Amino acid sequence: MRSSVSYILSSSTSEPNMSHPDYEQYxxxxxxxxxxxxxxxxxxxxxxxxxxxxxxxxxxxxxxxxxxxxxxxxxxxxxxxxxxxxxxxxxxxxxxxxxxxxxxxxxxxxxxxxxxxxxxxxxxxxxxxxxxxxxxxxxxxxxxxxxxxxxxxxxxxxxxxxxxxxxxxxxxxxxxxxxxxxxxxxxxxxxxxxxxxxxxxxxxxxxxxxxxxxxVLESKRLERSREKLERVSLLLAPFEKKDFVGLDMESRNNKKRCTGRMTKHLGDLCIQSGLIAESLAYYTQAAETLKSVNDWLWLGAAYEGLSAASALVLYPDMQRNVPLHRNASLQEGSPRKSSSASQSATLTSRKIMPNTLTAEDILKRYREAIIHYSKYQNAGIIETEACFKAARIAVEQSHALQAASFLQNVVYINLTLSEQERIQRFETLADLYTQIGFARKAAFCLRLAATRYVSPQNPAPNWARCYALMLQSLPGHHLTLDPVEMRAANQGWPALQIQLLQELVLAARRTGHSALATRHMTFLLQTMWTHL
Incomplete structure (x- = not known):
């Protein structure tokens, strides 16, 4: 998904970056x-x-x-x-x-x-x-x-x-x-x-x-909307400020760039002010203008705004931190909503509001926005957050493979992060992989998060948290702590299961639970003896 010309349009890493990613954004x-x-x-x-x-x-x-x-x-x-x-x-x-x-x-x-x-x-x-x-x-x-x-x-x-x-x-x-x-x-x-x-x-x-x-926001929106678009100043991302020094801002392309960015900005103000229909119109108009002058960064932002406004129309009840209580008959990764219901909601919303994207087009525009963001090294966190937002929409649409594609792209984004931010990234990935039924990938991410809690770079190692995450990752590796059930199932990858159990023993020892470590070791010998 990442653009092949990634970083070409970027400045050096000394330029202002967004320093703290927000993995919980919708x-x-x-x-x-x-x-x-x-x-x-x-x-x-x-x-x-x-x-x-x-x-x-x-x-x-x-x-x-x-x-x-x-x-x-x-x-x-x-x-x-x-x-x-x-x-x-x-x-x-x-x-x-x-x-x-x-x-x-x-x-x-x-x-x-x-x-x-x-x-x-x-x-x-x-x-x-x-x-x-x-x-x-x-x-x-x-x-x-x-x-x-x-x-x-x-x-x-x-x-x-x-x-x-x-x-x-x-x-x-x-x-x-x-x-x-x-x-x-x-x-x-x-x-x-x-x-x-x-x-x-x-x-x-x-x-x-x-x-x-x-x-106050409404007054600022009205003030901006009264400005003549041909006379507006150029809005800039923090790392762009030195790129436009000395350029002729009266040229035709730069005037269109100013107009396109301000139109996109008006779309942002409208969506925050509760004017969804107006924001859709502004985003659509801004995307056309910005595309004509190859303003990729802001074009990506216009596409993301258009997708967000459309998602607000199609999925008004999409919320964060709402646990999914699975029915026993519901398979892992099964759709939570019928496709016919999504299609009818899409058709209804398009009749109400022009410029609303279809469910498929929302993910398509998000994909294009992410590709445009990937061209700028300083927009790495913007790209990461867009991937998570797109994945959550795909989860809402029950499109597991598309959600997995967005999540996989997160792994390829090279960011300078603290250990705590890396842990949060892996835990968020694990949570979303679990929601789409990718238990093995969720377990892998949980295991990576666990190792980060006790890595040499972590100034405050937390073996208790490491042990808890290791324990949560067991089902994804077809491991259960019941020896009878484990031997009867005979599933999974023995070499990986042995390694995970050994890490579990180590984590239990480092947390001070010697009896628990002994129990895990005897379980390892009892169930994995033939593979040792």
Missing amino acids: SHDHAALLVLVRLIGDQLKQKTYTKFFDRIAKLGNIKVTDSTGSVRNILVRYVKEYPVENNDWGDFQTHRRLLGLISLGKYDSQQELNEICRVHESLKVKYNSTLFDSRCIFFGPTKENHESQNDDNPSTESSSPDTDTKSENANNTDDTIAKYTTPSNFKTRALFYNESSPCLDLEIQLNEFISSLFW
Whole structure:
């Protein structure tokens, strides 16, 4: 799948690269507003932060009524970490821009509250180029605890009229929280809650927050749409900035390049604003313009945007992290949906929205986009993420072989990754291979991930995790830990099974479970004696 002219159009590796791949992306994320939910300080327990993150993440789809009275469906994606380097690619694909920030922190004193506010403001500065709005959720001491602290240290009392005014402005509806005041230079809307309270109005506050993000985005979309296309500036990916220095931007080709890129950019803004039909039209128009000037990188992005918008129409319920509960009669790799249902959905959607791709054309355009990305060394992570998104659409369509083709392409992409990122890549590959019924390949990827957990390059070896992944890979190698069943089945590749069992013994020993290692070794001798 990778282009034979890969890297020819690239600059050196010293140019800006997207540094951190996101293997969990779905094509629907092109339409989502990106919001960072960040834990500040060490007072709030990780378990509590995870609980509130899961609660916030449930607000991934809200309805907003626009100025014309139409109801728009706005998607939101919440992340726990987001590198600034990836944020720099926001002009290339607007769904990579971090638009919102929600901070969570716990305090027991005015000093701790001030520190949380300071860190929050520093995060706003960090993402200042794209951030639209932010909220800070504070979990403070109850009045009882506050009064007991004041008995010991009267200087912590903070019940001035100014404090009460700030609390009202911060929409603090929890009367059990002791009154503290945020610093005068803290410009973010603060929400005060008791950690153990139900926080009844949290969803209302967050809905209002997402609505504010939408209206800022909508104003920027309208502003861009009013610009004359023949006078727009050239949008650039981070590594392209030096390539256009000194070029005649008034030439016919470069004017078309500017127009095509801006049209594609308008498509991005429309899909995030809930205007799917308009985004389809913009992407189609941008693809035609960019193809005429051989602007391969942005043509790939236009094709990917067109495919993502079409997938949003055809498969609106495609979601991440939804476990597949198999029926006993359902074979591995069996289609989850009938082809006739997919075809009828395709025909219906094409009648509703022009320019919507068919199910087959979505994968075809994704394949073309990946080929164009492969021509640029600095777009390796963009290409990798596109492969995973295309594979997930193929899984949704029950096209196992096409999904496997996209996943295989991931292996050929040469990226400079940390050990943790390599592990995440193999675990994601294993998960998708399992979904399409490729048990042997899934087991192979799990085994590779396990070895990465204890590789010499890993600064923090984790033998327990290595052992767990080795154990998960056994079924894919036709191994079962029941000696009677194993000898009766007599399937698989003995040399590979012996090697895997030996690695399992080693992992069990290194985790400190000597009895478990002995059991695995006796199992090896009992079932594999004839092959030793």
